[in-house]
Amino acid sequence: MDLKKLSNLQQQLAKQVIIPNEDHRFKSNDLIFSLDIQYKNNIAFVGLDIQTYAGEIIGTYVEKTSVDMEYIPQFFCFREGPPLLEIIQLVQKKLNLNPDLLIVDGHGIAHPRRFGVACWLGVHTNLPVIGCAKRSLLPYQGNLAEKRSSSLPVFLKQEIVGKVLRTQDNVKPVFVSVGNKINLNTAINIILQLSPKYRICEPLRRADHMARVYAKN
DNA sequence: GCGACAG
């Protein structure tokens, strides 16, 4: 694996990421596609949950695909990006439903080269994408308050590229960053809104659960 | 040089 080449590719593609200054105003019927992957040997089970912005659950689906690259930290997008894109296009065609926002398990620009898997999906779909990860790739400083909705900035050099966000009182935080066509403030508000009860937001939990069930049969 | 490192 030529990591030098992939590293250059990430830096090139990172230039295509668009981050607006204005908050995004979603409509009640806008569709949110949320994705997560479970692995069984070299087979990926991709879960895709569809709900409206208002909260109506449309359904959760799973597709089985092969995965052709190993997991390498910082190069995660090249492993998970293609399977994710595949199921999005498949479900889109099959159900004739078009997403207005994607939420993915992983980072957006909170990445050493500003190009996590959420960015990869962003430049390949031209859609708004939010990355929501369970661990950070970049350092942050300070003590995060224990109350829900507390947050601290995550820096790359001097720039804020993401936030550590507590989605529940006294529960480990998640790491939110944008992948494309949405700003951090909007992303944080949406993740909080979608996390009324648990650490991980509801649509990602459904996608994870569905993929997990299928991976065991 | 060594270790750490999203899923």
Next chain:
DNA sequence: ATCTTGTCGC
């Protein structure tokens, strides 16, 4: 991510 026992809590 996955491999694992018991255990705590709703």
